[in-house]
Amino acid sequence: MIGLLAQGCDGSSGSGGSAPTSTAPACPDRIAARLPDGDGAELVQAFHTTNKRITLCRTGSGTLYYYGEFSDGREKGIAMKAKATSEGYEARNGEYRYVVHGGVVTVYRSGSRIGQEDLTPEPSPS
Numbered sequence: 596m597i598g599l600l601a602q603g604c605d606g607s608s609g610s611g612g613s614a615p616t617s618t619a620p621a622c623p624d625r626i627a628a629r630l631p632d633g634d635g636a637e638l639v640q641a642f643h644t645t646n647k648r649i650t651l652c653r654t655g656s657g658t659l660y661y662y663g664e665f666s667d668g669r670e671k672g673i674a675m676k677a678k679a680t681s682e683g684y685e686a687r688n689g690e691y692r693y694v695v696h697g698g699v700v701t702v703y704r705s706g707s708r709i710g711q712e713d714l715t716p717e718p719s720p721s
C-alpha cells in the first residue's frame with residue numbers, strides 16, 4: 596500500500612492549573628495502538644483523498660507519526676515517522692517519499708514523482 600502524508604499543526608496548549616494539560620483531541624485508539632509509544636498520542640490533523648485516509652498524531656515523547664490507510668479498509672494501514680519541513684511535512688518508507696505542500700500530497704519513488712492527490716481536511720478518522 597502506498598501511504599499518504601498529511602500536513603498538520605501542533606494543536607497543544609497548556610492550562611493555568613498545577614500541571615499543563617492538552618486541549619488537542621486524542622489520536623484515535625486504533626491508530627495510537629499502531630504507533631511506538633502511542634498511548635496518549637494526540638491527533639495533529641486528519642485528511643482524506645478520494646480513496647485514502649491520512650492521520651498525523653504526536654506521541655507523548657513528541658514524535659510525529661503519519662498513518663495512511665485505504666478508506667475501505669482493504670489493507671492494514673501504515674505508520675511511519677514524519678517530520679516538518681520548510682514547505683510542509685515529509686515521511687519516508689523505504690524508496691517511497693511522501694511530501695505535503697499546498698493542500699496536496701505528492702508521492703515519490705526513488706526520487707521520481709509517481710502520484711499526487713488533493714487533500715481534504717476532516718475532524719478525525721472514524
